[in-house]
Amino acid sequence: MARTRHPSPQTARLLLALAAAPNAWHYGYELSRATGLRSGTLYPILIRLARDGYLETRWLDPDRPGRPPRHVYRLTGTGRELARNALARPSTQPAVAR
């Protein structure tokens, strides 16, 4: 069952980055750069969001030949709702990303 506690500032920062282009698929490294989160922080959050149904994932074929497929992420409907709620709360307003 999904946890109902309010997202942390790091999660909120990630939700903001994902919600900036809600229909687009995002790469992990791209999200890391957009949010300023290190991989050790970013991926546990991504894993948790995906497990709780806020995030959908898939493997995307590369646009450059010779590269392996990459994992991409996008908010689900409930994920967008979570992002809206989280960003509406002053206590979870993310800091400015790098």
Added chain:
Amino acid sequence: MAGHRFDRLAGHLARGLLATLAWWVGRPGREWLEAMRRELPELPGGRAQLRWALGGLRAAPALRRMRARRPELGWGRFVVHTLLGAPRPPEPRLPDPRPEPWPARGAFGLALLAAFLAGGAVAALRGLLEDSPYRFNAGVGAPAGIHPDLANPLSLAWDGVVLASTVELAAVLAAALLFLRLALDPSARRRWRHLRTALVAVATLLWLVLSAAVLWGAIAHLSAPALFDRPPRGEYLTWRSWLAIVLVLTAAALTASGAILRLPGRGAPPRSG
């Protein structure tokens, strides 16, 4: 130049670390570590890749708790595959139809074989053989129950290991490291493809001969010193002999690991950049 080499080494370490963690967590968490690994080519430089890979250490424990009850590659099967040099341990099932090779297999094989061989030799000499029931049996080849036709070549190989000069030891280690480096370098696969079978066979043979020679030599020397016609053990097996044994076994483990590592790379996609 040194910085460039360190960068490449860091890149290798990053890929190896994530692959090892992916193996460790099992399914279904493996997908996430594989996802992290697929991002590595996008990062600028080996150091950045290593920093990225270190993040996997934070994610791995949670992912391991997600694993299925019966992972398709357990410790027991992995050890058997590694020790026997079996051609292809079961590949992880990924959404990607073209999974990349897993350097972790070679790195793990290296660590495992080095520990096994060095530890086994020391344990055999220190513990088991001190109380060998054949200790006072002076027959040629008798200590290990080996026929003299086999005991003599092993004796020569044992002498070669224990009495090896510094230059010989350095050459053996350098050759082993070169072999492992070639195995770790994906760009070398095309050049070495036609020699792969021969190299794997030689590496396996080297590993078996050296292991057998060292273990048998230790048994034979302690239990039947007359076979060697040498001074007492304390004068014959000096610290340098011990060092030679460990170095040669490590070189054999390096070579065998390289051989094991090369095998899964057959269907690897070409690297760009």
